[in-house]
Amino acid sequence: MNILNIGSERTTYHVELAFSPLFEAALGIAAVTYDDIRPTLEQPAEYWEQLVKELDPAVQRELDYAKQYNTWKTLLQLLHQRSFADLSSFLSYITELSPAELRYQALPYLGDELQIVRHQAASGKKSAILALQNACSSHLFFPAYIAHIAYVEQETLRNHLLLLMKGWYDAHIKPRQTDINRILERDFTYKKAMRDKLSAEAFVEWATHGSYPPEPAITRVLLIPHVIYRPWTIHANDVGTKIFYYPVADDSLHDSTDPYRPPQTLVQTLKVLGDEHRLRLVKMLSEKELSLQELTERLGGAKSTVHHHLSLLRSAYLVESKENKYRLKREALDKMPALLQQFLGDRADEGH
Template sequence: MDVLNLTSRKRETYQVQLKYSVLWECALGIAAITNKPLIKTLEKPVYYWKEIKESLPVKLLVELDFVENKNTWKALLQLLHQRDFADLREFTKYIQELSMPNFIFICLPFIGNNYQELRRNASLGDQLAMKEMMKITKDNSFFPRYIEFICQANGKRLKEHLINVMTGWYEAVIIKDVELHAILQTDYEMKIEMASKMSAEELVEWTTGGITYSPELNVSNVLLIPQYIYRPWNIEADLEDTKVFYFPITNESISPSDRYTPNNLLVLKHKALGDEVRLRMVKLLEERDLSLQDITEQLNIGKSTIHHHLKILRAAKLVEIIDAKYSLKRNSLDVLSKELEFYLNQ
């Protein structure tokens, strides 16, 4: 049925916030080194992680084993979101002074506005609430076991563990990286500058290197946090009223003194568009979403060649697959001129 839209209300969107801190990098580093299946996919080579592990004191290695078994890096991230901590000392003091029910509540994952009372009850020791949370999150790879652990853990010991592992990693790894703060600050300032030139959705897509995040019900804020340790991955998380993206910093932030270093995605986009066949594809997809067979028939080119060109367009975050069809990411294309202008005027 056709709909005649007579409303004057614009589609609701979200507000974007940007924050940075070496404390996020500290918690994410703890998460990374204890995630063995993922560690081979990170930008930093395996030997980097091996050398770090060999340099760590035994006491910290014991705490990291506990992180790996219980996924307590999640608790660190949840706690870091409670306020803007000036330094590690303020963060550890905050943990120490939290009442036990509030501490457990914060450590438990946010699973939706409708389940906040359930989360509170679970934090107070309600076994039925705990089991219900585990049931609701059964499709998550680790939430059920994590929820059960948090609800049944010795709160005092858990506080000590979180403080010990955070302090240990900070002193052994973070504090030795003298350039880390400057790198994160450079990327943060770069994104702040672009925020005035882009819509909220454009900024999220550009910052995350291609993630299209449309407004969701009950989400009015998006928090963007630059991180180096998990490159090239984006990490997503949910908080009350907020979607969080810990996004990988760009190449030019790593070498801020070299103002000629372009953003890698900017290079990929221009390379992708610098070909007649791919430009034809972009024009076709501007008109409507198409299957691989549709594009092959319209361009009269071999399917394997078409697939190769589509792979390049997807790597440049200009095209995505939706419902088995290729779709043009218009936001990514629309901001290209802004990205180039930003690079030229840095």
């Protein structure tokens, strides 16, 4: 077949990088208030319990509020409105926002076609609020989040955000701010050096462990490193922008190299595979792509339990989902022998 292409070439996005301990604070609040995700994170349960215990009782109450209404999402959205030099400038920004602007910035961006509806919802129009909820009805928490943002007294929301962010930052970021900044900056510098060596799409896949093909409305991809939510990459959207909060690389965590420290990728993979049920799932998915329902029927047990196992496999980048089907990322398994051999090094007695 002869094809004549008279269209324009396929365009892609440009990639930007940014880092700030303010994002680390907001993501820490997100992690500690998300019960289902914590078992998949690097830090053990006792770590998260201790973080909560170290907070002032008044801040703990705000943390409970954030857990109920997912207001960590509000903090992240506000952080993307401008570049903030420090905590003080961010808190001042929140303080100076009008009630209508605070509500608008807190409501999630759901696409250019719904921006007018978003403005109407921020002004209190009930039909617009319902339209936003309907547009994201399948999302895990957006419908309830939208309802809360739309109807809560804005001074209540403002005071909650100020107290929560300052309380968490003072307790968990400020004492370690130098170390946190050093880790984030190391990873930022490393990624920035690699950005010009790869295409935009290849760079995003390398940095985030996930592919992101261009979308018509997206001209910019923003990558933000984090430590607290490792090993997960979190996706978000803003006007014209796709945001990835990605886990810093293992080497960025330490000033010097410890030859006996195993790569976190290897640790996470072996930890996740050290379970009979998850190995069964890997075997099933090695044969073909399957849905959650199909996997549940084959494995037996509760669907929620199977979903939990799949979440752990996804956290180690061994499994991915698309269009309600799960597939095994065989290339990740294929890397394991090389990762193990690289860690062990050459045998000292080789050749004897």
